[in-house]
Amino acid sequence: MNKILARSFSTGANFFASGKGKAPVRVAITGASGQIGYQLLFRIASGDMLGKDQPIILQCLELPGAMNSLKGVAMELDDCAFPLLKGIVQSDKPEEAFAGADYALLVGARPRSKGMERGDLLKANAEIFSVQGKALDKSANRDTLRVLVVGNPANTNALIAARNAPNIDPKRFSAMTRLDHNRGLAQLADKTGSAVTDIEKFCIWGNHSATQYPDINFGTVKGKSLVNTINDQKWVKDNFIPTVQQRGAAIIAARGLSSAASAASAAIDHMRDWTYGTNGQWTSMAIYSEGEYGADKGLYFSFPVIVDNKGKYEIVKGLKLDQFSQERFDATRKELLSEMDGVKELLP
Numbered sequence: 001m002n003k004i005l006a007r008s009f010s011t012g013a014n015f016f017a018s019g020k021g022k023a024p025v026r027v028a029i030t031g032a033s034g035q036i037g038y039q040l041l042f043r044i045a046s047g048d049m050l051g052k053d054q055p056i057i058l059q060c061l062e063l064p065g066a067m068n069s070l071k072g073v074a075m076e077l078d079d080c081a082f083p084l085l086k087g088i089v090q091s092d093k094p095e096e097a098f099a100g101a102d103y104a105l106l107v108g109a110r111p112r113s114k115g116m117e118r119g120d121l122l123k124a125n126a127e128i129f130s131v132q133g134k135a136l137d138k139s140a141n142r143d144t145l146r147v148l149v150v151g152n153p154a155n156t157n158a159l160i161a162a163r164n165a166p167n168i169d170p171k172r173f174s175a176m177t178r179l180d181h182n183r184g185l186a187q188l189a190d191k192t193g194s195a196v197t198d199i200e201k202f203c204i205w206g207n208h209s210a211t212q213y214p215d216i217n218f219g220t221v222k223g224k225s226l227v228n229t230i231n232d233q234k235w236v237k238d239n240f241i242p243t244v245q246q247r248g249a250a251i252i253a254a255r256g257l258s259s260a261a262s263a264a265s266a267a268i269d270h271m272r273d274w275t276y277g278t279n280g281q282w283t284s285m286a287i288y289s290e291g292e293y294g295a296d297k298g299l300y301f302s303f304p305v306i307v308d309n310k311g312k313y314e315i316v317k318g319l320k321l322d323q324f325s326q327e328r329f330d331a332t333r334k335e336l337l338s339e340m341d342g343v344k345e346l347l348p
């Protein structure tokens with residue numbers, strides 16, 4: 001099923017955000033009627049991701065059994081009368097949903113439930129990303145495409161999707177560790193009695209999993225060393241790092257469902273920053289490794305990155321990892337290698 005709504009808006013409240021003059025960009029979202037999708041679509045359509053002057057066509061992919069639910073979501077999107085929303089595609093066919101896509105947010109996958117690790121989803125979800133990688137290769141806009149994999153285990157699913165899209169630059173694929181990054185910022189701001197915007201040069205290394213390494217060693221708060229300001233290595237080791245690593249499980253324990261609004265918010269942050277830049281600030285993105293810092297070439301590994309105002313990311317270079325950091329870096333690197341080994345039959 002494929003439905004495109006043509007729209008035009010001109011006056012009143014729409015005046016300031018009509019996006020007149022710019023051509024619409026195509027944003028594909030998989031799992032569009034799921035928990036995260038339901039948060040994401042409305043924020044993208046309102047301009048939170050690409051700005052209040054960028055018209056959008058939403059291209060939603062769902063499973064055949066969820067098309068009715070997707071229809072309801074599309075009706076709600078209509079009812080918001082978003083000035084920037086120029087069309088909604090509803091499809092259960094990946095190639096159709098990805099046709100001409102400039103952005104693809106690959107969310108649709110099974111979430112974990114209580115007691116599971118994200119890696120337990122590997123077999124359940126891997127096939128989805130192999131099919132979708134092939135479909136992106138055939139129908140997306142290869143010259144502009146930015147892919148964010150949210151569905152877990154996100155790093156390895158990004159690897160599968162990218163390897164199944166041989167005609168697309170692997171650097172156009174990424175996986176989401178921005179939620180972990182934001183979780184870390186919130187904990188650090190709380191601990192130091194500062195605002196999240198006061199914290200700089202914090203990063204997540206490795207996998208979006210319990211082995212990820214939230215690293216404060218280069219961090220600053222209001223320009224002063226975070227390590228010296230906190231002055232409590234025990235808190236960092238026994239409280240901060242495990243809190244960030246286990247936050248997803250803590251949300252599941254509390255809500256009975258995995259994080260959704262915060263995940264959607266992080267996806268918006270990731271894509272916005274990848275497009276418009278980070279103003280010289282560090283953020284964390286799981287991206288194609290060329291072997292930086294000893295992360296094996298080809299893995300999708302979270303690094304500290306800076307994105308310029310043309311949307312080009314660069315890994316922060318020249319950082320020295322101490323022994324404590326190196327051990328954690330190696331643990332998450334090894335987990336990613338073992339996940340890769342577990343899906344090798346899906347990696348052309």
Ligand SMILES: NC(=O)C1=CN([C@@H]2O[C@H](COP(=O)(O)OP(=O)(O)OC[C@H]3O[C@@H](n4cnc5c(N)ncnc54)[C@H](O)[C@@H]3O)[C@@H](O)[C@H]2O)C=CC1
Nearest residue numbers: 031033034035036062063108109110111150151152176263
């Ligand atoms: N990387 C991150 O930081 C985070 C990742 N996640 C992951 O995001 C994924 C989605 O989570 P929720 O939205 O909460 O799950 P959900 O179960 O509420 O929604 C998933 C949606 O995907 C759809 N879907 C499943 N297979 C599909 C396919 N092959 N093509 C298109 N649609 C498909 C389902 O019909 C469903 O509507 C999960 O794997 C979850 O673990 C969740 C939070 C954070």
Ligand SMILES: O=C([O-])CC(=O)C(=O)O
Nearest residue numbers: 112152179248249258259
């Ligand atoms: O923990 C989960 O399963 C969902 C997720 O990835 C997160 O909240 O970081």
